[in-house]
Amino acid sequence: MKTLLSLLLSLICFSVSAQKTDSTHTHYRYVRGGFIEHSTELKSQRGVKNGIATILSGKKKLATGMYKNNERIGRWHFFCPLDTLEQIYNYSTKKLEYNAPIEELTFEIDSLKEGDKVIYPAKIGGHLYGMYFLTSRFRIPNEVKNIKGFHKLNYIFTISDSGQLTNFEVKISSLSYNKAEIMDLSKLHPDDLAFVPAKVNGHAVKSKLIVNGDITVD
Template identity: 45%
Template sequence: MKTLASLLLSLLCFSAFAQKSDSTRIRKSAIGYDLIEESTELKSKPHIKNGSAEVFFHKKLVATGLYKDNERVGRWRFFNRDSLSQVYNYNSKKVEYNVPDTTINYNIDSLNQGDKVLYPVKIGTMNNLYWYLTSTARVPEELFQKNTDYKVTFFLNINKLGKITKLVVDYKSENKSKTYEIVDQAHRYKDFEFSPAIVNGNAVDSQMILKVMARIGY
């Protein structure tokens, strides 16, 4: 199998500091998946995030919010193409605002006519999730060809606690296709949090379906 991504970013974190006030400073850190965070910390509590923070993806602002003792608190705002896309309250653990992504599909078992449904929502930017999926999945050997376009579909099983429990990927190339489960020994998919699907007021298991195009070329 060949890796779908031609270049992987090392996930080792780095830190840089800038002066903010006499009692605080800004720490700049790589937090994985091409995300860079600039967070406030007290000089009296080094390496413990306290205060405002901003997160960037390829130098574009994708999130703002607050930390208290290294934990995200209150309302965090997430952005997509410079527009507000989501507000998540880490205190109440609720999505207060979310712009639906019309490119995403969902499966929920045993829905009945008239059911009130809220589909699962990933907390925060989707950029890191797509980065993870495309860098983890591998093109099946029997489908591998240079300069070939692939239709790639990811199936994410999300439980009622908002955690990924299974990842499946389907590759299609011309008239050939193959579907297989992604096995991640490091269980990095546990890094991602979701607001689970809700049916008639109750959290339920669901499946999120993401589609991308990929091309293997040299």
């Protein structure tokens, strides 16, 4: 009996010792877009994110969530300015659990009928964080900078029924200018191509998500 008790105590002590030597620490690093990520990693797996993470732009919080072996898991919360919750996406279930409406967005879905139940597409990561990596790719043409007046700016994303970005077009239009540019998808990060697809009556469908803006040249 004493021998068994001693063995159990030894195992408990070894377990506690192992947990201490494999404890976590917070790592601060710059990530894509010039943002700062505060992430947790095990001391035994340096460079492999495990645990809580927060992504910041300066002092503004953009996202919080969990990593396991460098992969995002569970619910991630994405924020607008002033720390307002914009989106909750569950990376484990691949479900969008919350998505705040954004005034600048419009949508196009073919063959909609009256009475259809529609769930519109969304960019994983939200409008402020997730969409940033797409819209920041575009540069206003120099010729537009020399044309005074108001110009409509539309980022047009074509999304497949599986939630993949299949076409990215940027259109500038006004009384004196009307041109569109097709962006090269091969230059984008795989995360940038990932959307939540639109659904009509419970079935995923192809759609377009359009970010509306404007350019004013004085």
